[in-house]
Amino acid sequence: MKVPEQPVSAVAFDELAMPLFDQLYNFARWLTQDTAEAEDLVQETYTKALRGFSSFQAGTNFRAWMYRILRNSFLSSRTGLKVTVALDEGTDESLLPAEKATPESILIEQASREAVQQALSDLPVPFREILLLCEVEEMSYQEIAEALSIPIGTVMSRLFRARKALRDLLRRQDGGRHGV
């Protein structure tokens, strides 16, 4: 979402930010895994964004900017500080051959909504958030890079690993259900 190339006022902030309310809350709820924390996080995001709105560069991506504020607020929160994932950000991984599609793996992709939700919840936060931004928010790689403050190459490699991790989780769930 691009905003017009003109000075933005406090009223303009309201018009730009409030349409993002539902999706920001959904994202916050996925990150925090807690309703009260998510509500606090969204409110904190809006307050911080309004305060920093004068420094927001008109013409840049407002949505990515809002998500970045939310995510940074989350990472500095009590729950966010516990999120420690050692990620090896090798960009070459994105070029690794994907797993071969098998009848089993196709079955996994047809897993129930609840199963996918459970798998997403079980994913480490960096994988969970990048999948949500890409699939749910349908952000471009560039937008994701802005929201997460990482290079595009890292977006691609992390996305690749997040998908692989999700498939592994789903396969494991599926295997557990079938007593494997």
Place this chain on the structure above:
Amino acid sequence: MACEQWRGKLDAYADGELDPAETRGLGAHLPGCSTCAADLLQRVQLKRSVQAAGRRYSASPELRNRISTVLATKIGASKIGASKPRRPMGWYWQILAVPALLLLILSIGVNLYLGRENARRQRVYSELADLHVAALASASPVDVISTDRHTVKPWFQGKIPFTFNLPELQASPFTLLGGRVTYLAQTPGAHLIYQVRKHEISVFIFQDRIFEDRGTDPATLPSGPAHAASFNEESWTQNGLRYFVIGDAGAEDLQALSKLLRDAG
């Protein structure tokens, strides 16, 4: 391009992030490669599954209201505060100031115009009053001495560029003393002197257009009674002629004479 080289680009293809050339290339490869096609299908299905599963949580209306209220308060405070103190004031100021300024300019303009028009009118009456007084002070106030309108009227022929009708005075208190040619703005006109109860009344008749030439709109010259320099005055326009009746007689006398002249004209 070999199949293996496409495999690493299936995610980017599904995400719509491949450049146009690669998108076309992979698009051409897929129909002939069941392995890549099946792989892509799996990835697209996973994307859809995550999309559906990810849209999970809805905020309470209370949270939305709370944030809206917080924003409204802060936005309102920032407007009143130091950063934007002039914004609402500016609007009101402009809304009020623009018409006020226009009104001021208009009123100054109207005053100047009316003042100028009034000055012109006064100038006309001053000149006429001067002509009236000068004629009466003269040893020969009139050039044609006659009480008979049928004598006076023809006398003006060839002397002034217009003709006019004079009233029958037999049933009135007025007496025609005579007439003379006069000039206003270097234009000849008729100057008639009437008498009523020892008061002389001057009647001036000019072509109405001379007042336009002088920049004085006849409409702004008073129709009906006026009063200036201790003289009573009447004025009107009739058949392209401008009549002025001026004298120290009572206003009623001037109005009565004016009526006679109007009826005759």
